[in-house]
């Protein structure tokens with residue numbers, strides 16, 4: 001490379017200027033980190049170093065700065081602060097989520113970092129992922145944080161300035177959505193921060209910043225990783241608060257909850273196909289939900305009590321509803337269904353061939369989980385489904401064969 005201060009590739013702002021518009025989500029997934037690439041290799045290298053050489057010129061030495069003139073966007077000191085693979089992952093996420101992003105070792109460490117940074121006295125939170133409630137319980141132990149119930153108006157009346165309203169949408173495990181506009185108004189009225197766990201609706205399904213959210217959190221383990229092989233957490237900060245990113249980054253340095261370099265590398269590989277995967281997965285999930293919830297098929301009718309998904313909420317039918325405005329590109333690749341009995345829910349996964357019986361979600365492989373195994377709060381008849389990238393017709397046939405095998409087994413037991 002010439003000894004200019006810049007690598008060959010253009011940064012995101014220059015790309016937008018060159019095209020006279022913001023590029024599509026898919027193009028940004030592939031190119032938003034080009035400006036960091038200072039090597040001829042097309043695919044990113046994997047860096048394992050935890051520490052980075054300082055300049056040999058004593059006049060260049062400055063506190064907490066290690067400017068590399070050959071790769072100005074790729075300058076690092078120590079990997080608990082920043083490292084090449086995670087930085088590239090964050091550069092792409094920043095472009096895709098429309099606000100500056102930081103990554104963490106897991107979704108829960110991102111949630112923890114968000115609570116530590118905002119430091120509320122009270123947090124209003126609804127149902128959703130039980131692990132976030134576990135983090136809040138730790139904060140209650142440490143500093144007396146009070147948990148309020150998002151669904152209970154008398155509980156919400158205790159909210160005060162500086163508290164947090166935390167909304168998970170769509171919700172784990174049902175895939176049902178919550179109205180962000182409504183909670184934005186409530187947060188503004190009370191002087192609270194509004195934070196969102198948008199793990200179940202990655203781009204292009206939901207852009208929480210369009211609804212005035214202060215911080216977005218994702219378990220990057222799910223759709224950003226997308227292949228069931230990496231743990232990661234992501235925080236995106238509203239674009240008019242760049243100082244929050246600096247504050248969060250300093251606190252992350254001391255909390256030590258950074259992502260590993262291998263995960264950063266895997267994350268970049270995965271984001272390249274984010275839109276392809278998520279669009280396909282959401283589309284297939286919708287087809288399966290429609291099929292399961294309008295059962296012309298006798299076997300489905302005999303096996304399934306109820307299907308749960310944002311597309312089945314009453315507002316989904318009204319194109320002017322908050323739900324259709326919030327999720328204009330599809331309702332999400334995760335849904336749940338209730339079997340007729342607990343025993344049937346427990347036994348169905350073992351009859352399936354394509355769905356793995358496992359927890360988690362967001363990977364290319366379809367998963368089904370008898371949710372009672374990992375979540376004590378749910379109905380024991382509930383099965384959670386994370387739709388992968390297989391053909392939806394094959395997934396439908398797998399379920400159908402499973403319902404039949406279950407029926408045969410139960411008949412034999414009688």
Ligand SMILES: Cc1ncc(COP(=O)(O)O)c(C=O)c1O
Nearest residue numbers: 106107108129172199219221232
């Ligand atoms: C909605 C939601 N938020 C947060 C988490 C926690 O993420 P992680 O497992 O990456 O810590 C999960 C994990 O399942 C989740 O489903």
